[in-house]
Amino acid sequence: MQIIFFLLAATALISGIMVVIQVNPVRSALFLVLNFFALAAIYLLANAQFIAAIQIIVYAGAIMVLFLFVIMLLNLRQPEEGGAHRHLGQKIFGSSLATAVIALVIYKVFRMIVPPGKPLTPDFGSTEMVAKSLFTDYLLPFEMTSILLLVAVVGAVILARSKVE
């Protein structure tokens, strides 16, 4: 079990790094898809079957399609000239921010005290369990989601309008 987890975690990490260092944007996007698959498999390992499935459907199936469309829309064929020097400020800022986040995560993980957990019920992570808590205990956030999605739709329309005209 642990070996499978470490293999998947390694896949996720390596593909994540490849997303950043690939020059070709399409390849970079495909590595991100691989990353999502590794994450979905890890969810599955943790018994969260429903979350694993929607990880693929929403992230790999919908969000990445949008990304691919953008990449194709812009058609970045060659990397921009002199990119290394022009974005020097961004690079310094980005890497220092990333280092800070990683340091914070490591600090927190090693300081964390894991409370002794209760044994999981057999149907933990099943669709029924997710549904029951989502539609009773978390009813308000669920309804708020619809408002959020509505705002997203309006935003998409306005964005498209301003681009066309």
Added chain:
Amino acid sequence: MNLPLLIGVMVVKILVVFVVFLTTIAYVVLMERKVLGFIQFRYGPNRVGPWGLLQPLADALKLIFKEDFTPPGANRFLFVLAPVIVGLTAFLPLAVIPFADKILPDTLTIYGQKLDLTVASLNRGVIADVNIGLLYIFAVASMAVYGAVIGGWSSNNKYSLLGALRLSAQMISYELALGLSVIGVLMIAGTLSLVKIVEAQQHMWFIVYQPLGFILFLTAAFAECARTPFDLIECENELVAGYQTEYSSMKWGLLMMGEYGHVVIASALTTTLFLGGWQGPFLPPVVWFLLKTFILIFFFIWVRGTFPRFRFDQLMYFGWKVLLPLSLVNILLTGIIMLYMPR
């Protein structure tokens, strides 16, 4: 539990099912050519073997030995990757579709080792009985769009790119209607497992409770498979062959197998969700399953021989302004009927 032996039995079972599936795909191609031939008062293939029955074999051999051409302007890795994705997304949904009830005994003794076949539903007529079965299928189906986009983009051909764009816009639009039209079935069955959905249809097929859902699902399935009247990528006079334009040899063969694989899967899934799956009297379950599936495949071919093709704006209009609202209405109607008309 003897894991290596278990995996051995698993591999044998999967190989048998997979070979039958691949043969079915090959013969559906022949069936389509024959049926279209008769619709158009011709014979269709009739030279290779009796009634052209060996035609798929000849086609496969021909495709393997054809020149394998990759355009120099193409992105080579992605150009090869696309047919593999198309093939995989057509093959993988089969894993959760139940084609029979029980096909093996509960325990089996191999070389003196007693093996419990109820583990991982090895004794049942399904490769994997997972309780998110339907979501697994939608997850695989949502990957199909990558095959088209990557294939079209990597070819470095204007027809390919345009065809890929149109096809991907079509697929994501109809994926919504496809996903929403089955909600009614899930509400009645109360599960995502396809095995349990078939079992829930023991007394009555879901097409009786979900006539609108059935029509919406079948229509969206036609569009997802890019079949007539939604076959805009094959609009020869506009786009040559869409994203497949630059493909040749077995790479093209794999794209073709993907297309027909999708037709077989769509028919099998419609059978499972609405037509009672393998349930039926007198005949063995496998026979019932294949019979219903092939009737639907015939329907796919019949429609191709009958209807003209949509225009692209009509296609998008139909998907977003007809199918999507109707499937939302279907969900609410099903809910109201289920609450106030207890049977």
Added chain:
Amino acid sequence: MLIDYLPILVYFVIALGVAVGMVALSEAVGKKTHSTVKDLPYECGMVPVGDARSRYSVKFFVIAMFFLVFDIEAIFLYPWAVVFKQLGLFGLIEMAIFIIVLAVGLAYVWGKGALQWE
């Protein structure tokens, strides 16, 4: 539970092997010839003008954005449908509100003509 997914993994490996094998086989045995004219992208026999990777209509991108929003709506509907019988009228009302809010979104998109293809 996890063992239920083992057949899918085995099946995936077999299917991937078949798909890659088919491509590799034809790559190995098919002959390859090149010539200047043959290497051009296919454009019905005309000499191609410009590069294929040009920019295209923003409409496709907008459709992908709408798809994303409504796909997330569909994702919420699956678990709801599975437990609908247990939730009863309460479940129907909460989902009706959810669907109506998004139907308003669809109506807005429709009214603004964002689904119109000229």
